[in-house]
Amino acid sequence: MINKVIRETMDLLIDEKGFFLEEFHSIEEDLNFYLYTPIKNGFLAVIFSTLGKEDENLLAFMNHARMNSIPAYVVNIVFTGGHPAPLKEKLPNYSEVYVDEEGKFFGHDDVTRSVLSRKAVVNQKMTLRSMAVTFTLMVLNILIYTFTAIKSGGLDIDIFVLIRYGAKVNELIQAGQYYRLFTSAFLHADFMHVLFNMYALFALGRIVEEFMGKWKMLGIYSFSAVTGGLLSYLYTPNVAVGASGAIFGLLGAILVITLFGRKKSMKSMFSRILIVLAINLFSGFTSSNIDNFGHIGGLLGGIAVTLGILLFTSGFREKG
Incomplete structure (x- = not known):
């Protein structure tokens, strides 16, 4: 299920919305990559994590971003494995969205809803x-x-x-x-x-x-x-x-x-x-x-x- 969600997300963001793919030293061996696109004040980056490791994975990415002088707004797609998503305080320049065991997304905010929407608006x-x-x-x-x-x-x-x-x-x-x-x-x-x-x-x-x-x-x-x-x-x-x-x-x-x-x-x-x-x-x-x-x-x-x-x-x- 995780691989299917990742593949579909990559198809959406790379093929339809023009995101690029890069690697970073993630704490999760199979999730050591991120998708990014330029925005006004830096980059919008999308990473993937499993529940319980999302904070550590975010920290690993932020270390990568600082080392490479990449100012970034981070979207963290967290796979819950069927467990309930925790309530968290909103962090600046950061959004989390969750994926349940059936591959369905939930917990969107305005940023994640815009990023993962399949109705991409094309500016002619x-x-x-x-x-x-x-x-x-x-x-x-x-x-x-x-x-x-x-x-x-x-x-x-x-x-x-x-x-x-x-x-x-x-x-x-x-x-x-x-x-x-x-x-x-x-x-x-x-x-x-x-x-x-x-x-x-x-x-x-x-x-x-x-x-x-x-x-x-x-x-x-x-x-x-x-x-x-x-x-x-x-x-x-x-x-x-x-x-x-x-x-x-x-x-x-x-x-x-x-x-x-x-x-x-x-x-x-x-x-x-x-x-x-x-x-x-x-x-x-x-x-x-x-x-x-x-x-x-x-x-x-x-x-x-x-x-x-x-x-x-x-x-x-x-x-x-």
């Missing part, structure tokens, strides 16, 4: 603000595609329109038009091309933006666009367009974050990202009209620049 303004760069890049790509579609007189973009407005053309790059290594990432060949790329940008860009920040995400995207264009220039003679190289760079960034970033909640994504990457690379190499070297160049660029950012900013996960 904050959502847009948290993915501002991703949203801006999507709008820019769609506007450029719309412009080229108008110039082409249809949804399939005329190759001469693509060349005129910045496609990767090796001969023109050799002649000194190096900007095409970057501008080609904002052009698309047809409606499905831009549709799939914008879906991928939405799915991956907001993850990178959330964990790396707006400007770093923009730097990763831009650098990957150029490295994708560069490898395409070196190994693909055909005219090439599309945001895929930059998007593969975001995939590379997420791989690095899941392996080396401080936030352990990203670790669960590693296997899924590898599967997505393998499927896309396999699809690219089994199709004749996909710029595989542009994808690989973007992937390598995303990995390299993200490693550099984490190293420069001491963002590697601490051991322990």
Whole structure:
């Protein structure tokens, strides 16, 4: 029952409400972790305890919080094992909620009721603000595609329109038009091309933006666009367009974050990202009209620049 409640609570707080997962030295070996999310004056932390050990476990967490300079409001989920919950004096910055032997919660206050409610209120303004760069890049790509579609007189973009407005053309790059290594990432060949790329940008860009920040995400995207264009220039003679190289760079960034970033909640994504990457690379190499070297160049660029950012900013996960 305890494991079921913990699993359901983690699903709610991590998947639906964006909490992160960390470890601490709990007095209870199987409950040595906590969930947390930033709030106005620090963090809201959720720990788990069994009845009779909740005070000691709270003290252990508070010691962890002090050592790591984490100001926290603590919610302690206490498993009663069928015993009655004791009456306690309210402590500042602390709430307890109890779980009976059937897995039902009781003893809520306003804080625990809000934290554990499944009707999470989504602030749309904050959502847009948290993915501002991703949203801006999507709008820019769609506007450029719309412009080229108008110039082409249809949804399939005329190759001469693509060349005129910045496609990767090796001969023109050799002649000194190096900007095409970057501008080609904002052009698309047809409606499905831009549709799939914008879906991928939405799915991956907001993850990178959330964990790396707006400007770093923009730097990763831009650098990957150029490295994708560069490898395409070196190994693909055909005219090439599309945001895929930059998007593969975001995939590379997420791989690095899941392996080396401080936030352990990203670790669960590693296997899924590898599967997505393998499927896309396999699809690219089994199709004749996909710029595989542009994808690989973007992937390598995303990995390299993200490693550099984490190293420069001491963002590697601490051991322990």
